[in-house]
Amino acid sequence: MKIEYGRHYVDRDDIRLVEQVLKHHSLTQGNFIKYFEDAIREYVGSKYAIAVSSCTAGLHLSQLAIDMKSGYKSIIPAITFVATANSVKYCNGDVDFVDINKNDINLSIEDLAVKIEKFNNIRSIVPVHFAGYPADMEKISKLNNLKNIKIIEDAAHAFGSRYKSGKLVGSCSFSDMCVFSFHPVKSITSGEGGVITTNDKTLYKKLLTLRNHGLDRDINFRNKKYGYTKNKKNQWYYELSTLGYNYRITDIQSALGISQLNKTDRFLKRRRSITKKYYKELGKLNNIKCCHDYKLIDKSACHLFVIRINFKKIKKSRMTIMDNLKKRGIITQVHYIPIYLQPFYKIKNYKSNFSNSLNYYEECLSIPIFFGLKNEQQDYIIKALKTEVLEG
Numbered sequence: 001m002k003i004e005y006g007r008h009y010v011d012r013d014d015i016r017l018v019e020q021v022l023k024h025h026s027l028t029q030g031n032f033i034k035y036f037e038d039a040i041r042e043y044v045g046s047k048y049a050i051a052v053s054s055c056t057a058g059l060h061l062s063q064l065a066i067d068m069k070s071g072y073k074s075i076i077p078a079i080t081f082v083a084t085a086n087s088v089k090y091c092n093g094d095v096d097f098v099d100i101n102k103n104d105i106n107l108s109i110e111d112l113a114v115k116i117e118k119f120n121n122i123r124s125i126v127p128v129h130f131a132g133y134p135a136d137m138e139k140i141s142k143l144n145n146l147k148n149i150k151i152i153e154d155a156a157h158a159f160g161s162r163y164k165s166g167k168l169v170g171s172c173s174f175s176d177m178c179v180f181s182f183h184p185v186k187s188i189t190s191g192e193g194g195v196i197t198t199n200d201k202t203l204y205k206k207l208l209t210l211r212n213h214g215l216d217r218d219i220n221f222r223n224k225k226y227g228y229t230k231n232k233k234n235q236w237y238y239e240l241s242t243l244g245y246n247y248r249i250t251d252i253q254s255a256l257g258i259s260q261l262n263k264t265d266r267f268l269k270r271r272r273s274i275t276k277k278y279y280k281e282l283g284k285l286n287n288i289k290c291c292h293d294y295k296l297i298d299k300s301a302c303h304l305f306v307i308r309i310n311f312k313k314i315k316k317s318r319m320t321i322m323d324n325l326k327k328r329g330i331i332t333q334v335h336y337i338p339i340y341l342q343p344f345y346k347i348k349n350y351k352s353n354f355s356n357s358l359n360y361y362e363e364c365l366s367i368p369i370f371f372g373l374k375n376e377q378q379d380y381i382i383k384a385l386k387t388e389v390l391e392g
Helices: 012-024 031-044 055-065 082-089 109-118 137-141 201-211 251-261 264-282 294-299 318-327 355-363 375-388
Strands: 048-052 073-077 094-098 122-125 150-155 177-181 194-198 288-290 305-309 364-367
Touching: 012 251, 031 048, 031 194, 031 251, 048 055, 048 201, 055 082, 055 150, 055 177, 055 194, 055 201, 073 082, 073 109, 082 094, 094 109, 109 122, 109 137, 137 150, 194 201, 251 264, 264 288, 264 294, 264 305, 264 375, 305 355, 318 364, 318 375, 355 364
Parallel strands: 073 094, 073 122, 122 150, 150 177
Antiparallel strands: 048 194, 177 194, 288 305, 305 364
């Protein structure tokens, strides 16, 4: 037996639609990309959606679209995947970290408010909806002195999540852009791939151009000699209006995403059921703490289930626990190493500035959660954890 910490689920409907594209449609730059974008846009309630090759690509393009560059800062939480920070560095911007909440893995709004008051060169804030539990976007959007600061939601974990207001993450009710991931371990998958949503038409047009090398056909061409024939646009002609990237998604991936989207509610229902059972069985143990508020489960995509273990108290290292579980066929993971500890980003005084992040990192462990996890497998995981983590 081998139980991964996360796994995709693909059924006959998914295979059938992908096969249809392979046999009868364009494999790239065809209609299925637009179908996928429209389906996502309608599901989350945004005006626009732009499908891209990955969530990382989406984060990069979002920073580019707001003119992130040298001299500007982006504020992100210390606990997230490196892609959140890297997308800023790709634009030569500066990354500034904030701590997480003491009883939450989302960014500290109090720390964020201090940064906003302290610096006048902040170009973007990137809240991360960790494990699928949304940050308090309404509160973030109402902070003082936001002015020209743009808000880009990193919703890699949060497709299908809802804000406190009940609106879906991705509606951009409290942000300029929102970026999803459809990696195989997420709520739904397109293999690899991501989608940016926005309600801003100007940003939407920029993102379309940036996604496709910076090439543009929908403009008044500057080169009149080669762009026009008798004042009519030449159908083959295009112009490079800005430096862009090849961040396109394929029709094959889009077809899989469309089919998966039809199962979103079923996937979320199962993930939430698994989460509630973990809470019920593990939340009562002395040496294990569940990371999120039980009351918020039904608003979360439940992408991850993270527990905090007092390794010092049980006198076992995290590596020992992970190895012992692996021997039982249970694969666990750590989400995430604080970015400020990475050699590329390493900063001083992290113990005092990011105490909540460091304490979280020293205790966290992600255990298996995915749609196809069977009840007996979850029982097996719970029993194994109870054996490893003795009550004190």
